[in-house]
Amino acid sequence: xxxxxxxxxxxxxxxxxxxxxxxxxxxxxxxxxxxxxxxxxxxxxxxxxxxxxxxxxxxxxxxxxxxxxxxxxxxxxxxxxxxxxxxxxxxxxxxxxxxxxxxxxxxxxxxxxxxxxxxxxxxxxxxxxxxxxxxxxxxxxxxxxxxxxxxxxxxxxxxxxxxxxxxxxxxxxxxxxxxxxxxxxxxxxxxxxxxxxxxxxxxxxxxxxxxxxxxxxxxxxxxxxxxxxxxxxxxxxxxxxxxxxxxxxxxxxxxxxxxxxxxxxxxxxxxxxxxxxxxxxxxxxxxxxxxxxxxxxxxxxxxxxxxxxxxxxxxxxxxxxxxxxxxxxxxxxxxxxxxxxxxxxxxxxxxxxxxxxxxxxxxxxxxxxxxxxxxxxxxxxxxxxxxxxxxxxxxxxxxxxxxxxxxxxxxxxxxxxxxxxxxxxxxxxxxxxxxxxxxxxxxxxxxxxxxxxxxxxxxxxxxxxxxxxxxxxxxxxxxxxxxxxxxxxxxxxxxxxxxxxx
Amino acid sequence: xxxxxxxxxxxxxxxxxxxxxxxxxxxxxxxxxxxxxxxxxxxxxxxxxxxxxxxxxxxxxxxxxxxxxxxxxxxxxxxxxxxxxxxxxxxxxxxxxxxxxxxxxxxxxxxxxxxxxxxxxxxxxxxxxxxxxxxxxxxxxxxxxxxxxxxxxxxxxxxxxxxxxxxxxxxxxxxxxxxxxxxxxxxxxxxxxxxxxxxxxxxxxxxxxxxxxxxxxxxxxxxxxxxxxxxxxxxxxxxxxxxxxxxxxxxxxxxxxxxxxxxxxxxxxxxxxxxxxxxxxxxxxxxxxxxxxxxxxxxxxxxxxxxxxxxxxxxxxxxxxxx
Numbered sequence: 111x112x113x114x115x116x117x118x119x120x121x122x123x124x125x126x127x128x129x130x131x132x133x134x135x136x137x138x139x140x141x142x143x144x145x146x147x148x149x150x151x152x153x154x155x156x157x158x159x160x161x162x163x164x165x166x167x168x169x170x171x172x173x174x175x176x177x178x179x180x181x182x183x184x185x186x187x188x189x190x191x192x193x194x195x196x197x198x199x200x201x202x203x204x205x206x207x208x209x210x211x212x213x214x215x216x217x218x219x220x221x222x223x224x225x226x227x228x229x230x231x232x233x234x235x236x237x238x239x240x241x242x243x244x245x246x247x248x249x250x251x252x253x254x255x256x257x258x259x260x261x262x263x264x265x266x267x268x269x270x271x272x273x274x275x276x277x278x279x280x281x282x283x284x285x286x287x288x289x290x291x292x293x294x295x296x297x298x299x300x301x302x303x304x305x306x307x308x309x310x311x312x313x314x315x316x317x318x319x320x321x322x323x324x325x326x327x328x329x330x331x332x333x334x335x336x337x338x339x340x341x342x343x344x345x346x347x348x349x350x351x352x353x354x355x356x357x358x359x360x361x362x363x364x365x366x367x368x369x370x371x372x373x374x375x376x377x378x379x380x381x382x383x384x385x386x387x388x389x390x391x392x393x394x395x396x397x398x399x400x401x402x403x404x405x406x407x408x409x410x411x412x413x414x415x416x417x418x419x420x421x422x423x424x425x426x427x428x429x430x431x432x433x434x435x436x437x438x439x440x441x442x443x444x445x446x447x448x449x450x451x452x453x454x455x456x457x458x459x460x461x462x463x464x465x466x467x468x469x470x471x472x473x474x475x476x477x478x479x480x481x482x483x484x485x486x487x488x489x490x491x492x493x494x495x496x497x498x499x500x501x502x503x504x505x506x507x508x509x510x511x512x513x514x515x516x517x518x519x520x521x522x523x524x525x526x527x528x529x530x531x532x533x534x535x536x537x538x539x540x541x542x543x544x545x546x547x548x549x550x551x552x553x554x555x556x557x558x559x560x561x562x563x564x565x566x567x568x569x570x571x572x573x574x575x576x577x578x579x580x581x582x583x584x585x586x587x588x589x590x591x592x593x594x595x596x597x598x599x600x601x602x603x604x605x606x607x608x609x610x611x612x
Numbered sequence: 613x614x615x616x617x618x619x620x621x622x623x624x625x626x627x628x629x630x631x632x633x634x635x636x637x638x639x640x641x642x643x644x645x646x647x648x649x650x651x652x653x654x655x656x657x658x659x660x661x662x663x664x665x666x667x668x669x670x671x672x673x674x675x676x677x678x679x680x681x682x683x684x685x686x687x688x689x690x691x692x693x694x695x696x697x698x699x700x701x702x703x704x705x706x707x708x709x710x711x712x713x714x715x716x717x718x719x720x721x722x723x724x725x726x727x728x729x730x731x732x733x734x735x736x737x738x739x740x741x742x743x744x745x746x747x748x749x750x751x752x753x754x755x756x757x758x759x760x761x762x763x764x765x766x767x768x769x770x771x772x773x774x775x776x777x778x779x780x781x782x783x784x785x786x787x788x789x790x791x792x793x794x795x796x797x798x799x800x801x802x803x804x805x806x807x808x809x810x811x812x813x814x815x816x817x818x819x820x821x822x823x824x825x826x827x828x829x830x831x832x833x834x835x836x837x838x839x840x841x842x843x844x845x846x847x848x849x850x851x852x853x854x855x856x857x858x859x860x861x862x863x864x865x866x867x868x869x870x871x872x873x874x875x876x877x878x879x880x881x882x883x884x885x886x887x888x889x890x891x892x893x894x895x896x897x898x899x900x901x902x903x904x905x906x907x908x909x910x911x912x913x914x915x916x917x918x919x920x921x922x923x924x925x926x927x928x929x930x931x932x933x934x935x
Contacts, residue, residue, distance in 0.1 A: 421821065445823035459817040464882065465810075473811055474822040476804040483803045527822065 115185055115312065116148040116171070116281060122179035123166055140166055144180075144338045146331055148281060153303060153313045155323050155344070158333035158356060162546075164316050167333070168283050171314070172204040173197030185280075203274030203282040211258045211266055217241060218254035221273050244272050248302055262408065264291045271302065275311075282306070283314045286544075288322060292406045293608065300326050319573070320349055321604075332356055356547055365554050365579035369561035371399035375433070376535050376566035377418070377449070382427030384413040388590030390427055395535065395566040400557060402581030403570045404607050410590040411570045412454060415537045419444060419451040431535065445474055448534030452524055452541060454570070460524040463513035467505060468494035470512050470523050475531040497526035502552060518549025525556065535566040542576060554580060578602040586610040634875045634891040641898055649905050657901065659781035665890075665897040666789035667847045671868040672875065672889040673796045674840030677833040679872055680800075680813045682881025683732055683739030685834060687747030688841045688868060691724055692860025694754040695845030700763035700855020703770055710770050717842050724750065725838030729831030747862075754857035762856040766849065774850035785847050792840070797886040809833065813881030863914075870917040871896050873924045880928070896920075 123141040141163045148154050158164050170177045173191030182189055184200055191197045194204070211220050218241035226232040227240070241254035250268050258266060267287060274282050288296045303313050303326055317323060323330065324347055332339040332355040339355050374397045381390035391414060395401045405411050416422035418429055420439030429436045431449055444450070453459040461470050471494045472479055479489065494508035501522040505515060512523055521541065528536060541557070542550045557580060561567055571577050577584055584596040586607055594610035596602055629636050646653040671688060678685040695717050702713035724746065731742040774785040800806035812819045812829050820826045841860075849855045875892025877884040900913045 419821070441821055442823040442825055451821065453821060458815065459821050462811050462815045462818050464814050469807065469811075473807075473819070473824070476807060480804055483805065484798075485802055485804060485807060 112150040112152065114147050115150050116146075117183040118144065118146040118167075118171075118177075118180065120144075120180040121146070121167070121170065121177050121182065123163075123170065123175070124178050140336050141170075141177075142336045144333065144336070145341075146338070147341075148312050148314060149329075151307050151310055151312060152328040153307060153315055153326050155327040155330040156314060156316045156333065157323075157330065157352065158339075158546075162333040162356075163336040164333055165285065166336075168204070168285060168314065168316065171197065171281075172202060172283060174204075198277060198279075201278065201280035203277050203279030205267070205270045205274050205282065205284045205287060211269060213259035214257065216255050216257050217245075217252060217261070217269055220258055220269060221254070221276060244276055248272060248275070249298070264295045264407075267291065268295075268299075271299070275306065279311065281312045281314065283316075285316045287315075288317060288319060292408075293611075296322065320352065321575070323347065323352075353547060364551050365576075366558045367580075369398055369400070369558055371561075371582050372397040372564060376431070377568070378430040379414075379418065380428050380430070382414070382417060382429065383425040384410050384417055384422070384590055386425050391592050393568075393585055393592060395568050397566055398561050398564045399582050400561050400567045400569060400580050402577040402584040403568060403587060404572075404574070404577050404584055404611065405587030405593075406611050407572060409587040409611065411587050412539055413590075414587070415451055415539055415568070415570060418537065419449070421451075445531060448532055449537075450474075450528045450531065450533045450535070451537045452528060452539060454539035454543060456520055456524050460527075461512045461520060464511060466509045466511050467498065467503065467515075467523055467526075468508040471497050471526045471530055474527050478531070493530055494526075497523075497530055500529070501526050501556060516546075518545040518553075521545050521553065522549070525553070529560075533560070533565060536560065536568070538567060538569045540570060540572065542571070542573070550576075574604040574607055577607065578604065632887075634888045634895065637874070638891040638895045638898070641895055641902075645898065645902050649902055651905055652902065656781060657905075661894065661897045661901055662782060662786055664901075665893045666786045667844050667851065668864075668868055668871060668897075669789050669890055669893045670792050670840050670847070671844045671864070672871045672893050673792055673886065674837035675868050675872050676796075676800070676875075676877050676884040676886070676889055677809065678739070678837045679869075679877045679879060680809050680881060680884045681739075681830050681833045682813045682816075683830075683833070684743065684869070684879075685728065685837045686740065686743040686862075686865055687724070687728060687750055688743075688837060689860040689862055689865035690747040690750040690754070691721060691838050691841035692845040692848060692864060693857050694724075694750045695721060695842035696849045696855045696859040697754045697758045697763070697857040699770075699846050699849055700766065701757065703767060704763050704765075704855070710767070710773075714846065717846060718839055721839040721842030722835050725835035726831065728838065729834035732834065733827045733830045747865075751857075751861070758855075758857045760857065762854050764854050766853055766855065771850050771853060774847050785851065788843075788847065792843070793886055793890060800884065800886055805829075810882050810884075813878075813883075867896065867917065868893075870920050873921055878928060879925065 121141055121144040122139055124139055144163070144167060146167060156164050156167070166175070169175045170182070170191070173194040173196050176190060176192050189196075189200065212223065215223070218238045221241050221244065222237050227236050238254050245252050245254065250272070252261070252265055252268065258269065261269065271284075271287070287299060291299060303315075306313065315326065324344060327344040327347075329341055329343055330347060330352070331341045332352070334356060375394055376397050377395040379391060379393045381392065383390050388410065393401070403411050403414075413422050417424040418439060420441055420443070429439060431444070431447060436444070457463065462473065468490045472490050476485070479493065480486065491508045497503065498505065498508060503519050503522045503526065505519060512520055515523065525541075538557070542553055545553065557567060557569070569577070569580060581602070582599075584602060584607065585592045586594040586596070588611055596606065651657065671692070675685060675688060698720055699713055699717045702708045702716060703710060708716070728743055728746055731737045731746075732739045774783065774788065776784045778784060778787060800809070808819065808824045808829050811822070812824060812826055816826060845859065848859055871893035872884070872889050873879065873892070874895055875885065875888035875890070877889060896917070899916055903910070903912050
């Protein structure tokens with residue numbers, strides 16, 4: 111057995127503000143008596159629902175916030191980090207979930223940010239040469255002259271990884287690295303992790319995607335509500351066991367299916383081209399039907415949804431809703447008619463984070479709720495309370511700011527906005543992205559209930575089990591157009607869908 | 613038990629200060645001035661401050677709408693000049709009926725606001741550049757149509773609109789200003805328009821995807837601002853009994869922005885309050901009043917305005933970082 115290089119015991123962290131300072135007058139523990147250890151040359155997986163304390167624990171290891179109680183040993187040395195540079199110097203590399211690269215600088219400049227070769231008068235040539243070398247070593251053919259903003263999210267992630275490795279890190283923390291990667295890129299990432307392992311580097315790997323854990327992990331630690339649940343070897347890993355450790359209960363049924371598609375057609379898209387050079391798209395959604403839309407990130411799924419919703423241009427083709435052609439789609443017109451789009455990016459496009467739950471829920475139905483233009487706070491609150499109850503939004507009340515909610519609850523607020531507006535046709539773009547397992551099951555149930563009441567649903571998703579579990583029909587997109595349609599439920603397999611995405 | 617009560621009282625005070633910052637600052641400055649400056653605390657002096665603040669408060673209301681979209685209207689002061697000279701020309705030189713002249717001047721304001729709004733919304737020129745440009749155009753137009761001369765001694769029938777004395781030491785200008793405040797209190801705090809405006813300022817993509825007609829909201833903010841600027845221009849002409857093309861100007865715009873900022877309007881958009889800007893402008897006028905009473909140099913006022921804006925931006929940045 112390899113020796114333990116990182117060992118944390120009885121770690122306690124009290125609730126803190128944006129500066130990592132404890133908030134006075136409260137003694138809420140967000141980490142309570144947590145144990146965590148990493149051995150040399152291992153890939154250690156960390157899972158837990160959103161809000162379980164994974165990120166907080168990682169921030170302590172990364173030196174972004176200090177721990178309040180407990181012991182933290184790194185390479186046999188007691189440490190108490192107060193800033194990220196200390197942990198970096200000790201050989202810890204942190205790849206954040208939200209990428210923090212300077213998008214206006216190029217790849218090489220980002221890689222050498224803060225440690226430019228040659229100081230103020232940087233030796234550009236040498237920097238580009240070294241950057242190229244670093245990228246090639248890991249098998250990535252990215253031109254170091256490219257501006258980071260011109261890279262895809264996946265490529266940006268790769269630059270982050272290269273940067274972390276280049277600091278001679280002994281332990282690399284990856285916070286949901288595969289969230290925006292395609293399957294082939296994930297495979298490549300796993301190869302890198304394995305080769306790093308051979309070089310003696312350990313990886314702490316946070317993920318929500320179960321199907322990939324077994325491929326890559328050696329051991330796994332589960333956190334729940336800030337507490338340590340257990341660590342196990344990946345050989346003992348089973349899906350059900352992991353889920354039950356995470357949620358503390360056996361999840362017998364993740365997907366519910368009580369709805370039956372009706373015959374009436376709700377949405378029909380004919381020969382729509384999302385860019386001048388792609389093949390035209392045809393699709394239909396019937397009443398009470400959940401239609402899955404699969405495909406890789408970048409295959410044009412979001413563009414298709416946004417074209418229908420009138421916020422993305424399209425090049426020829428027609429859209430029919432309830433049998434009538436929509437000539438110039440625009441959000442207001444469609445929302446009034448009952449067609450709504452739930453964005454994949456809830457923080458910038460779905461919510462006004464500085465406003466409270468009630469204000470967000472009524473945002474799209476202001477005109478309908480208050481025809482006299484006078485907003486009655488009581489009506490607004492009761493509308494919000496109704497949704498909070500119906501969707502089981504966990505909050506302090508209708509006046510809590512949405513920016514302070516967890517991912518799953520934020521998503522429920524966005525859903526609540528559309529439900530209270532009277533959705534008859536919902537386009538859901540990655541409805542469970544960044545949502546924990548418990549809330550996921552709840553969202554699936556809501557989707558099923560909606561369909562049972564006759565709402566047509568077009569669900570875009572990158573998670574294959576979700577597509578297979580929820581959909582009545584599945585369209586698969588590839589390179590800007592629909593490459594395949596699956597109508598038979600027995601035909602739904604992960605391999606089958608994947609085969610048509612690449 | 614007693615202890616928890618005391619904490620909640622302290623918390624309540626802190627919340628009150630947080631939410632009514634401009635009122636608290638106003639009271640503190642008044643208190644300080646009353647103690648140190650002998651002639652400050654008198655009804656006559658306060659009536660004077662109210663009268664001085666009445667017109668700029670109307671401008672602040674318009675500016676607040678634009679600031680809430682996340683933009684800025686630097687042409688406001690020049691619009692005041694243009695509307696002043698237009699009303700003068702219409703009433704005195706061309707002898708157009710007063711009611712019609714007022715309507716035409718308001719329409720002129722609406723037209724200018726529309727141009728500003730269209731440039732910002734449709735052509736996507738940053739508000740700062742658009743309104744700086746249109747501002748100078750307005751100044752030029754005002755100078756050309758008046759040949760650079762002012763128009764004195766406006767008709768009595770026009771003057772009484774703003775100069776009639778009410779409630780002893782106040783005049784109708786103060787009442788007009790109050791009426792505008794009431795309307796805008798409703799618009800910004802109680803109506804769906806205010807909610808949409810604020811949502812637009814905080815997150816444009818979210819508002820658009822929620823079916824809010826964002827371009828309409830954005831353009832209407834500029835229209836409102838320019839119309840209120842022309843109201844200011846007319847009231848100012850009444851106040852000094854003279855229509856001048858150079859009335860208002862860049863300094864005036866700056867004073868109004870300072871008033872808004874002191875009143876808690878965010879320069880980053882989305883946040884603004886009518887009571888806030890009222891007390892913001894009053895605070896500014898109290899400071900000017902104190903400078904006068906103390907016989908301090910006049911331009912100290914400008915320096916203080918500059919410091920206020922800088923401090924606000926610093927504090928707001930700190931606050932945003934904390935959230």
